[in-house]
Amino acid sequence: MAEISLEERKIKELALKAQLGRNSLDYQRSRRRKHPALTFEQHLEIAQGIKREINNLIHNGRVESDFVI
The missing domain is CATH 1.20.5 (Single alpha-helices involved in coiled-coils or other helix-helix interfaces)
Incomplete structure (x- = not known):
């Protein structure tokens, strides 16, 4: 298995989060409702x-x- 550098892994994680919409305000609002501070x-x-x-x-x-x- 090819080893992935830490930088490449972080970039892939950020891309996946963006793709899933985890940075969207709707996601953050729903997350706060389900798990209030x-x-x-x-x-x-x-x-x-x-x-x-x-x-x-x-x-x-x-x-x-x-x-x-």
Whole structure:
């Protein structure tokens, strides 16, 4: 199999995206409707959940660490 350079691959990917209309405003609007952006509160809730899980792992001795987040 012939090896394709990174530059050639990027060009082909861009051409395919353009062909599929992924750069069109209609595509972007439909994408936002299906997958709306997270709000600040949702990001904060996710971050706090991750922090809790890490602290629980450290507290339960499953992860060794010199610090607690």
